[in-house]
Amino acid sequence: MAHADEAAIFNKDEAKVDWHDKALWFVRQKRDKSAHNVQGWEELRNLASALKANVLSNLDTYLLQFEENAKKNGVTVHWAANAEEHNKIVHSILVKHGVKRMVKSKSMLTEECHLNPYLEANNIEVIDTDLGERIVQLAKEPPSHIVLPAIHKKKEEVDVLFQEHLGTKPCDGDPQYLTGEARKHLRDKFLKAEAAITGVNFAIADTGGFVVCTNEGNADMGVHLAKVHIACMGMEKLIPQEKHLGVFLRLLGRSATGQPITTYSSHFNKPAPGKEMHIVIVDNGRTEQLSREDFRASLHCIRCGACMNTCPIYRRSGGHSYKSTIPGPIGSILSPGLDLKKHSSLPFASTLCGSCSDVCPVKINIHEQLYKWRQIIVKEVPQPGVKKNILKIAGRVLANSAMYHVAGKSARFMLKYAPRFVIYSKLNAWGKARDLPEVKNGNFDDWYKNRKKNE
Template identity: 55%
Template sequence: MGHRERAREFVADVDRTRWHDQALWFVRSKRDQAADLVPDWEALRDQASAIKRSALTELPELWREFEEHATAAGTVVHWARDAHEHNEIVAGLLRDRSVRHVVKSKSMLTEECGLNSYLEAEGIEVIDTDLGERIVQLRGEPPSHIVMPAIHLQRAEIGELFAKEMGSAPDLDDPTELTDVARRDLRDRFLKAEAGLTGINFAIAETGGFVVVTNEGNADLGTALPGLHIASVGLEKIIPQQKDLAPFLRLLARSATGQAITTYTSHFRGPRPRSTQELHVVIVDNGRSQLLGRPAFREALGCIRCGACLNTCPVYRRSGGHSYSATIPGPIGSVLETSRDPATHAELPHACSLCGSCTDVCPVRIPLHHQLLAWRGELALSGHHPAWRRFSLNLVAWLFVRPTMYRLLGRFARGIGRRLPPTLREDLLPAWTRQRHLPTIPKSSFRELYRERQRQPKRPRPQAQPRPRHERNG
């Protein structure tokens, strides 16, 4: 089942689709308000994009530098070629220290690696501590959004879940009270855990340190109490210098949720001196070096996982994160997941109207919709398209080089199209267009209209008058 089919199921519930759409648009508008308060916003995006682009050209040097400084500070650095090696390294560290209870803060990388199920198979209890992640973990679902994992759920569903799992009152649906139920449940687990796992938002070559950001404080509680902290990081997350954090931290929270900064922006550099605390960093490739070797797509490695492209995407908002069936949904996910596994995700670059809104909001200026278009081309050439898409694309290609046939068929389609009931026409299109109406099909083509115009006597052209700037807004 592809994105189209799952999206069709999602939009079958009209009210919920509208609710989902509006919840995400609300976050997008908060992003706009926050960005508007920063006069140098566009310069910040340029700066962040340039830092990432240059960092991608010196990854071997930056990671060697990181390793040297991290090791000097007492951090143990591990390298993992793929998801399995990553999981084995983490499991090995926990096994050696007889760890049975682990608290984990949000990390898309560990989702990508399937770490939770790997550790659970070893008999280790893994508790996701981000509230949204905890909710989807209890439901046995993957996150549907990279910043707001439970954005697809409504309060009553969460109340029902907590009643079953945490013994709260069954009719509880107030977000404050529900959060409080989870807080009490998770507080005990924080206190019991023997190890804390986190992701990394930014690794800094110059210091061998790294930054983790959260609003809930779960990454901090999870690493301040237990004696072992393991942080997993993808190869793309490194920046050269500490001062480079400034543009990224100014962009990240504003782009993600419209906050000027997250509650906690924590800088780790080695374990606490004179303590028994251990700090391990696992550097993971898992296909990233391969993506680096593809000039058309490598800029996607600059992604800082803010989720702004998801919040603004008309397809994501109307089809829900789960319809992508990928660790990372939305525009950036469609690029990254297709790069990792083109055979499985070949339909994702088509879950896009090429409106370009993702590219407009991306804080590091990844040309997302251009990459999605480029992917479509690649997938067509490499034979990853399903037969029906191959057939229709070949038909169009054949038609576009035969003008007479094109004109003839155009006239035919206009004639038929105008007579079909609009609902039937729209049923032929993917489900996420359900909220849209097609424009009325015109009687004549542009060519016909133009010819008719040429036949009429010439009228004097109206003089174009530039309007003063202040009028344009009014």
């Protein structure tokens, strides 16, 4: 289904939609307060954008530099052209070590590659250890947000879910109790895990190390207890030097949740004695996106989720309505690049208000790229006949001043004198939740002509 149809399903529960909207806007407000407390915030954004542009312009050089330094550190580096190769590489490492139980910290790349179902189909238990990720895993759902994966679920829903899967007592959604029970449940999984997978927030070309940012410490717990650490990394995650981390770490936490910095910024450089560390560097459409001049800057993204928290469409349609790993405005740019036909409705799921671009910490021109995708889609993807005919009629009316005048006059007459049930029929989607403006005598054209006469 198109995004609008998926969103209509989410919108059936109006109370939950309002709650979802307010919850995300609260996070956006926290972001604003935190950003305004940083002197030189805009300079930080400019610097981060420039650093990312530099990386993308020299990506081949930085990737080889990172690989060379990582190998010097004793890390095994793998290259995957697509999701299938990524999954096979990870599986082969686990098979080599006889792993049957593993823990995974939050990683949108592994979600993108559908790693969990692949490993489960090969009889390997995969436990997501981020609390939000664990919630949606138990619910057999994908994340609805890249930073707040279970933001679509109220605490009362989590209460019922935990009763079913973890055997907890009914607690009326008490967050402290639920978190404590989740901690007990996950601690056992950590202790029994034979391998750990993490994502990569930032990979440092000049050291071969990488950084994982979490608020729960689950990445550290998994990695330090397991004998094998596999880090899955999108090839755009590189930054040139370790000193540049300060720029991105100051931007990431504030943009994501309003925090000055994530609670844990874990640095991994080499495996501990007697253990193994692997890095899987994944393309999966990134070089193709890099080749698209109009959309190249989308690879600047540091996955903070700020564009989602501010987007009026995302807030009121929910992440699952996008049917893509990365939802919201940035996902509506990335997803059509992977499958234009499947995700052709996503660039239209936007008001083009530009708020997403305003809050982006790396200054991606998101709303402009959405508009460019629209121009491509209407040429390459067949559009509904109703939409095409309506736009043709609208084009003719707008191109002819006489027709435009008649149409405007007719619309004003109908709004003023037609019965309410006619105006607010099923054809008027706008009128479902709001009244149309009151129509007064005359119009701007008549007013302007009269004004000219009286001068």
